[in-house]
Amino acid sequence: MESIREIVIPENNKIELTIPDNFIGKKIEVLAFELEEVPAEDVNKVDRPFTVANVKIEGYKFNREEANER
Numbered sequence: 145m146e147s148i149r150e151i152v153i154p155e156n157n158k159i160e161l162t163i164p165d166n167f168i169g170k171k172i173e174v175l176a177f178e179l180e181e182v183p184a185e186d187v188n189k190v191d192r193p194f195t196v197a198n199v200k201i202e203g204y205k206f207n208r209e210e211a212n213e214r
Contacts, residue, residue, distance in 0.1 A: 151179065 146166070152159060161174065 146164065148161075148163065150161070159176075163172065
């Protein structure tokens with residue numbers, strides 16, 4: 145699926161959007177919403193830590209043979 149993403153700062157209440165020829169005659173969705181301003185120094189910062197799993201591996205020994213049993 146082809147998509148277009150364009151971030152603009154409008155100078156009035158009209159925006160012109162040029163679409164690819166293969167979009168003509170098809171149902172398309174156009175979204176417009178205000179983006180929050182993020183200071184450049186904060187772009188690479190994470191708002192909160194992301195934890196996939198909390199696992200204690202102390203004393204764990206991996207057994208390849210057991211893992212591959214069918």
